[in-house]
Amino acid sequence: MISTLQKTIRPMWAVRRLHKSAIQVLKHPVPEDTVTASFGKFISEIKPQHLSPIVLGRSKRMVMDSIGVGLIGSTTEVFELALQHCKYMYAPDEISSVYGRRGTRLSPTLAAFVNGVATHSMDFDDTWHPATHPSGAVLPAVLALSDMLPSNNKPSGLELLLAFNVGIEIQGRLMRFSNEACNIPKRFHPPSVVGTMGSAAACARLLSLDHSQCSHALAIAASLSGAPMANAATQSKPLHIANASRLGLEAALLASRGLEASPLVLDTVPGVAGFNAFYEDYVPQALESPNDGGHIFLLEEQDMGFKRFPAHLGMHWVADAAASVHELLVGVGPGTVSPAQVQDIQLRIPKSKYINRPYPESEHEARHSFQFNACSALLDGEVTVQSFTPAAMSRPELLALLSRVHVEHPDDNPANFNLMYGEVEVTLVGGDILKGRCDTFYGHWRNPLTNESLTKKFRNNAGTVLPLEQVERLIDVVEELDRIGDCRALLSQLQ
């Protein structure tokens, strides 16, 4: 840490001689010169005018998509379970809206919790690089918090959007502290690590905490971070996002009451792990003050991936590859694909245990199965929300195809969302071989969904629980979010 400081100060030494006492200060860095303090300062100093047009545009797309997947997610079993738990295990506290449930309100942290469950319940929410699901951890918390703030002091749409972007930015910055974070995770599920921190940062921003409180909010959140990968592909996975949202909000609220934690949580202290407890390699970097001008949000440089169907991001590559093979098959014969035509299916995919499942037994496992998504797309030409229903999952034609799948992990196919590809090679009974390959699926950040496609996804999702006019109002409100004076225009449309 000290050598990093010296590196940044050296150019100054070259220019002029430093006063002796300042040199002594360098040898014993003032607590404020830490990475942790720089994050606290950034969160407290960032203002709406620091948001560029690109960042505004991209983040509004994220807000809309997140609300949409949250609304359709409110129809799932895991959401219902979480909602019942919150209603019956806690005292009634009618403050913050629950997605898609008119008249149902909960205390803010519980609303953040259930809306977070909804958002991630179908694995339909956005994915970033390095890998995490950033919006689901942040949006439910800032919405719940906005409902909590007094009516004479509601945030404007722009303030809400700023807080949201702070939550995204902090997550992005933290993930860049580690090379491990760049690959598909093996140990901790990233939303549970950086998501909690993002939520805490966003809520601290919305509460206008001072820089010291913002720091403490991050530190308190660190003690609430971290869930193992083993619960991915189970019904509990959505709780990782839900808890990130809820606990990050709590961390900010506790910090606002004066709770203090480690002032070095993001820094590296030998023998005492802070946030680096969650990573094998960790090199933190301070955040520059936004007031110096020239701060560029990561979202400006690295766009978001949006999913076209509710499954793990990796599935989108093989689905697109298999869909192109389906087109070829349908082109030469009758309108449907039959297992009888297929002798063998070879998938070339990156090596990642938790998404390699030959025979998924639940919808959660199916959303995390290269094999399942490839076969569904091969059979139907696409994967949709309906592909994961029990009826669709138990089709004999699908099971027949699944039994013919073999999997290969080529060396040039790394487990990394920025570098991987998916290849599907189908050997037909006659001996012909049809091949499909996808390097960049439609919806990936290199090939982003158009606004039309994204809005269509939103209409399909939101329309499952809201009336059409309300769906259209929501689209308009989010489009205008940065110009709206009172965020209640948005909050009132969520249920």
Next chain:
Amino acid sequence: MLRKGITESFGAAIHSVSAAQLTDGVINRSKRMILDTLGVGLLGTRSAVFNKALAHSQFMSEERSSVWGKSDITLPPYYAAFVNGIAVHSMDFDDTWHPATHPSGAVLPALLALAETPPGRTSGLDLLLAFNVGIEVQGRLMRFSREAHNIPERFHPPSVVGVMGSAAASAKLLGLSPEQCCHALAIAASSAGAPLANAATQTKPLHIGNAARQGLEAAQLAQIGLEGNPAILDMDRGFGVYYKDYSPTAMLPDSASGGFKWILEEQDVAVKRLPAHLGMHWVVDAALAARGKLEKMVGSVALSQIQHITLRVPPSKYIDCPLPATEHQARHSFQFSACSALLDNKVTVASYGEDQINRPALRELLSKVTVETPEDNRPSFDEMYCEVEIETDQGQIHTARCDTFYGHWRKPLSDKDLVDKFSVNASSVLCTKGVEGVIEVIGDIEALSECSVLGSYLRMASSPHEQLYSMRYL
């Protein structure tokens, strides 16, 4: 690496273990732990961190479970477990085990909160059994890793195993099926793991508070059918993520006797005499002994005589703090504890107050301390020692060493001293009837038909007037 059936064995064991399998040794030890935990929790309700957490939790109105030491506040069980857990660990005064963790604070607040929710009807024996399940599971989990045997560096152990213990205990009390017990563990695992950096800060007590509440919630969610990974303990990328080396084994009944081998039977806990990190207890005993030697030589000790102080302690960064600025840092400072002992010839609860920390005489002594970490001083609560060496301005050297402090599992507190510690602590917030009521109830808890009476004693707060004047020193 997938080993089959370990998680399953845990689920089955939690579900089927019965009160009949509690041995006398285990019953006695666990009752002592319960009493000590209640006492430190009651005392802890006077701390700043507790009051912040309470204000935070009260934002959610009404309902059901007791807040220890408060006659007029109840909270939903999740938040009652949270604040009471924080109270227990607020002053670092709660029990410590080997391998290292603070087992009781993660479990007892969750159980008491649950016992007060409908439909009620929890007997004392039900509570005792569930408590021991929570302790046992923690002990088992820590034995899955060599890393767990040493003073921690990465994750704070209560945040890793504590939440699992709370989930297991709560699952037991709720009478969950073996499968549900497995899922409770899996759900809890996703809430485990807080970094050590927050130790020695005001947030450390939240590690225990969060363990208690999140374990409780995991069991409640499992009860209504939420499922997680049923092989959570078997997998390296399950519970194994919290350790560098991980080698789980199944939890099976004792094949020979058909009984159940409790870890607590073989490995007792340490009960603290001071509200400070366990390591401090060694250095205080050594410092007092060294001071005694100096006094014997010179008659009366004047601090100006002390030229230099050397401490020989095990290597552990988070308890090596030359100049603590807060009470939390002071509780995690070998240097502070040694100097307090040398200055006052005693160390008590009051020694860690903010006013005591900033005394000029103390700061002066602190500036004379150096710390050494000898090769043979291992960072393990089972093996460490502390040596204090005083060098006088006359050039004389007085050294004393402590291998086992009074209260350590090798030298447990007597029952009388344990009850005394409880009385002093509890009297800071409860009236005499409440204090004596708790002692009586815990003393005979196996015979208690319904736990609600315990809750009512814990709520018998003395008047604010009385509390103002109850400042007894240990």
